[in-house]
Amino acid sequence: MADYIFKTEGLKKEYSGKTVLDIEEMEIQKGKITAVIGPSGAGKSTLLHLLNVIEAPSSGSIWFEDSMIGHKALTLDIRRSMVMVFQKPLVFTATVYENLAYGLKLRKMKKEEISQKVEEVLEITGLKDKRNQNAATLSGGEAQRVAIGRAMVVRPKALLLDEPTANLDPANISIIEDLIKFGKANYGLSVIIVTHNMFQAKRLSDNTIFMLNGKIIDYDTTESLFNCPKNEITGAFIDGKMIY
Numbered sequence: 001m002a003d004y005i006f007k008t009e010g011l012k013k014e015y016s017g018k019t020v021l022d023i024e025e026m027e028i029q030k031g032k033i034t035a036v037i038g039p040s041g042a043g044k045s046t047l048l049h050l051l052n053v054i055e056a057p058s059s060g061s062i063w064f065e066d067s068m069i070g071h072k073a074l075t076l077d078i079r080r081s082m083v084m085v086f087q088k089p090l091v092f093t094a095t096v097y098e099n100l101a102y103g104l105k106l107r108k109m110k111k112e113e114i115s116q117k118v119e120e121v122l123e124i125t126g127l128k129d130k131r132n133q134n135a136a137t138l139s140g141g142e143a144q145r146v147a148i149g150r151a152m153v154v155r156p157k158a159l160l161l162d163e164p165t166a167n168l169d170p171a172n173i174s175i176i177e178d179l180i181k182f183g184k185a186n187y188g189l190s191v192i193i194v195t196h197n198m199f200q201a202k203r204l205s206d207n208t209i210f211m212l213n214g215k216i217i218d219y220d221t222t223e224s225l226f227n228c229p230k231n232e233i234t235g236a237f238i239d240g241k242m243i244y
């Protein structure tokens, strides 16, 4: 088995003839948390969309473990092995419990197993007291905890997070970061998180990718990238300087 969860080669994305993503080669390590940082418009969300097969690349190839993936080659098994969570939490107008149980019911899991898995996630999301509340009435932070809990409860192999804690308060950010770490430690999740929060990237990730103008400028362990960046532009960016 490959030691990467995703691998790409010659990945390019163009919109109306303008190249917004151009990555020669990239591997995302399995079982690790990888942060993607970079200024607005660098192509971070585009990269996640391509990995999640929400959008097709203009050219290039993507592998999920040992399988090449794309719109024409995506088995249900692989589709269910990766889940993406967006900045704006998506919840169904149903109880918190029903939201968390949804994906498990879809997989035709036994009631007792669903209950056991949902109880664990209710505990780690801190939503036990809200189990019967309509998720549509939750606060933004609680709703995002439901969205990430729902993504994790089905035990995907990869969790793709696009700025999941933007606009949330420190308490919710802390719960969500603990949730992500729990998923890595207990479910063996591979996580890719796009974040504008440098402190979050440092706190949470094993590896960090720095993107600029659609390209990967730096890709290193988080410790090396933040403590001794090999690239001058990376250093300037993480110091909060304008780089464009």
Ligand SMILES: Nc1ncnc2c1ncn2[C@@H]1O[C@H](COP(=O)(O)OP(=O)(O)OP(=O)(O)O)[C@@H](O)[C@H]1O
Pocket (backbone or CB within 6 Å): 015, 020, 038, 039, 040, 041, 042, 043, 044, 045, 046, 047
């Ligand atoms: N559907 C689209 N049509 C045209 N251009 C697009 C489309 N989606 C993204 N782009 C462009 O691609 C570039 C990269 O966008 P992307 O959203 O990936 O950047 P980002 O690094 O995630 O930015 P941010 O941090 O602001 O979310 C931007 O210039 C954006 O305007």
